Amino acid sequence: NAGVTQTPKFRILKIGQSMTLQCAQDMNHNYMYWYRQDPGMGLKLIYYSVGAGITDKGEVPNGYNVSRSTTEDFPLRLELAAPSQTSVYFCASSRRGDRGGSTNEKLFFGSGTQLSVL
């Protein structure tokens, strides 16, 4: 099982460049998330999606955009890279669940993308 696949694993950008972080899951999960992890900090939610065609902002959405055209894919776009966006980015997914049906409830994470903006 591939699970959640993120590409690339590492990337260096110059200020003002743009790029797309790719994320794909093969578990037919409804929910997908993008987090960033800064040194010494926990994970901050950037954007999330509850299904194809539906996205919403998290805690730190400024400077990012997302789309969800299919259940499998949830790319994260940086339009004008800034040094403040230097971070490790994680994509995650989960089943839709509630108290009755989520005995396997958990987030499945990708392996992360280390992004440096210089």
Add this chain to the structure above:
Amino acid sequence: AQTVTQSQPEMSVQEAETVTLSCTYDTSESDYYLFWYKQPPSRQMILVIRQEAYKQQNATENRFSVNFQKAAKSFSLKISDSQLGDAAMYFCAYRRMLGTSGTYKYIFGTGTRLKVLA
């Protein structure tokens, strides 16, 4: 707003000994999930253990167990018989449902780095 606090940036434990990592959270909700995730140097996020708030019984997974004190909003992780492979960052996380839409979010603490001494 919901917050998750891990007050121990770093902990050390002797191999084969027991260690407890602390986590407190703030919420006005009554129905939620709590999680502990492990992040080794590989950066991969791995679910360690999960607790459903409506269950009074503390969750256990082999050498890992929790002490869930709902009234005190405390969710500590106990690792017994510590092994060198337990060395990692440990994140406490809280998940809550948003209304009746089925949408939910995860909030992470800032992490505790666990060192295991041979």
